Amino acid sequence: MKRVQKVVFITLGFVFMGIGIIGIVLPLIPTTPLLLLASYFFVKGSKRFEVWFKGTGVYKKHLEGFVQNRSxxxxxxxxxxxxxxxxxxxxxxxxxxxxxxxxxxxxxxxxxxxxxxxxxxxxxxxx
Missing domain, CATH: 1.10.287 (Helix Hairpins)
Structure with a gap:
């Protein structure tokens, strides 16, 4: 994969993660779909960032249950x-x-x- 493309994916991962974190505090912003987008972009951008993101408390608290159990x-x-x-x-x-x-x-x-x-x-x- 091209280096520029990886950088774009990782950057988008951080953007959606940031907006998703804001959604934890602001009830009008949906946290789960934004964190799903962040996860998607981290997976596409880098294995290292994917592992890091899945180890964060934000992922574990707001997304892990949905990803594992569809709930x-x-x-x-x-x-x-x-x-x-x-x-x-x-x-x-x-x-x-x-x-x-x-x-x-x-x-x-x-x-x-x-x-x-x-x-x-x-x-x-x-x-």
């Missing part, structure tokens, strides 16, 4: 759903094209199906 707390699900709904509803209301409205509505419906039936809800994380 989230109800609070995590609700915050993520609200954030993603707002992001999808903005273009939904701004467009006049029916096909775009149908696609966005389908995404919302599928998202609820997936989060309700495919991701297990746990009360308390065991670390």
């Amino acid at each position: 989230m707390t109800l609070r995590q699900k609700i915050i993520l759903m609200i954030f993603s709904d707002v992001m999808i509803l903005i273009p939904l209301f701004m467009t006049d094209k029916i096909i775009v409205k149908v696609i966005l509505t389908s995404i919302i419906v599928y998202k609820y199906y997936y989060f309700i039936f495919k991701i297990k809800t746990v009360k308390v994380r065991s670390y």
Whole structure:
């Protein structure tokens, strides 16, 4: 892999990790998907950074359970759903094209199906 590409991946990993950490404090920013993105970029960028990231407390507290067990707390699900709904509803209301409205509505419906039936809800994380 090109060195520049690795640097970009590692940089994006730190950017998404930073925003995800901010999301721990600010409930409007979804922590889990941002940390998943950070993990993806660290894996693509460097084995060393992947190992480092998976050893951090942030990863263990907010992401490890999801990655291993495909589970989230109800609070995590609700915050993520609200954030993603707002992001999808903005273009939904701004467009006049029916096909775009149908696609966005389908995404919302599928998202609820997936989060309700495919991701297990746990009360308390065991670390």
